[in-house]
Structures are given as C-alpha cells and as structure tokens.
Amino acid sequence: MLSLQLKSGEYLTIGDDIVVQVFEQGGTIRVAVKAPRELPILRGEVHERDGQRPDGLLRQRPKPPSERVRNARRMEELARKKETAAE
Structure with a gap:
C-alpha cells in the first residue's frame, strides 16, 4: 500500500481519470474525489458492513504528532519514577 502525506x-491522481484532493477544515479532513460515475465510491464503514476490511490498510488510525509527543513524555516520566524508586 502506498502511504502519502498531503x-x-x-x-493525487490515480490513472488518467481519478483525482483525489484533501482539505483540512478546523481539525476535520475532507476528501474530494473526481472519478467516472460508473466507479463505486464508498466510505469505509459502508464497505465494512459485511465484516470484511480491505487488505493492506492500517488496523488503527495513526496517532497525531501531538499525541505521540505526549505519550513519549509520559513514558520518560514513568522511566524516571522507576529509576527514583529503585534507588
């Protein structure tokens, strides 16, 4: 699976006749898709109603950078506490 940051x-374009454009609006991501009418385009939750998920997708949404930084700081604090308790 190709993963891009836009x-x-x-x-981005897919072939000659599909264009996908992304927009960020107040913390929400919008996606505009231009594709031939005969090509079905479904949201993930609609596609997954039968319980199947397409291969190659991440199991979870990636965490935003702010959450990763916050988690790293928490891990550092826990490590310091363990070191202090061990002394």
Whole structure:
C-alpha cells in the first residue's frame, strides 16, 4: 500500500481519470474525489458492513504528532519514577 502525506489543497491522481484532493477544515479532513460515475465510491464503514476490511490498510488510525509527543513524555516520566524508586 502506498502511504502519502498531503497538505490541505494538494491532490493525487490515480490513472488518467481519478483525482483525489484533501482539505483540512478546523481539525476535520475532507476528501474530494473526481472519478467516472460508473466507479463505486464508498466510505469505509459502508464497505465494512459485511465484516470484511480491505487488505493492506492500517488496523488503527495513526496517532497525531501531538499525541505521540505526549505519550513519549509520559513514558520518560514513568522511566524516571522507576529509576527514583529503585534507588
């Protein structure tokens, strides 16, 4: 699976006739898709109603950078507490 980071307003193309553009609006990501009408486009939860998930997708959404930094700080604090308790 190809994984890309796009800034708001940037787009990617798939073949000659599919264009996907992303927009960030107040913490929400919007996706605009231009594709032939005969090509079905479904949200993930609609596609997964039968209990199947497409291969190659991440199991969870990636955590935002702010949450990763916060978690790293918590781990550092716990490590310091363990060191202090061991002394």
